[in-house]
Amino acid sequence: MDLEELSREILTCTKCPLHKYRTHAVPGEGSMKLGIMMVGEAPGADEDRTGRPFVGAAGRLLTETLARLGVSRDDVYITNVVKCRPPNNRTPTREEVEACLPYLLRQIELLRPRRIVALGLTSAKTLLSLVGKRVEKIGDVRGRCFRGRVAGVEVEICVTYHPAAVLRNPRLKEEFMGDLATFLGGGLERFF
C-alpha cells in the first residue's frame, strides 16, 4: 500500500465513533523534502470542512512561523494523531487514539521521516509512548528531542507547543519559534 492508497482508506474509515461526526477525514499533506513530519492532535472545524490539515487560525500561525524560518509548509509532511475531528474540538479519547494510531504508524513507515515534530501534549504523549517515554505535562518535554525506533524507522521525536496553545497564550510564541528553528535547522543539541 502506498501513501495515496492509505489516504483513501482513511477517508472512508469507520474504525472509531469519530467517523459519525466528520465532514471529511484529514489524512495529511506535504512532502518529505526536509525529511520532517509535523504531527498535531486532531482536525478542527476548518480542517474538517476542507479535508486539509492545519488550515484554520492555528494552521495559519504554523504556516507563517515556518515561512519566517524560510520553510514552506509544502516541504514538510503535516498530519495529526487522529484523522477525524472530535466533536467541539475536544481532546480525543485514548480509545480513539488507539483506533487511529495504525494510520500514523503506516505513514511513518511509508514516509520514513528523520525527524517528527510533535505539536502539543496529545501528540507528544502518543509519539513518545512509542519509544517508551511517559509524558504527563508538555513542560516536561517541550524543546527536547528523543531518539527511537517507530514503525521500523529510526527517528528523532522533538516536542513543541501546539500552535493553538500559542494563539491562546502569545507569550509562548518565542519558545515555539525557537523550537521550530532548532528542529528544522538541523543543529540539534538538545537530545535526551
Ligand code: SF4
Ligand atoms: S479518527 Fe481515525 S480511526 Fe477514527 S474513524 Fe477517523 S480515521 Fe478512522
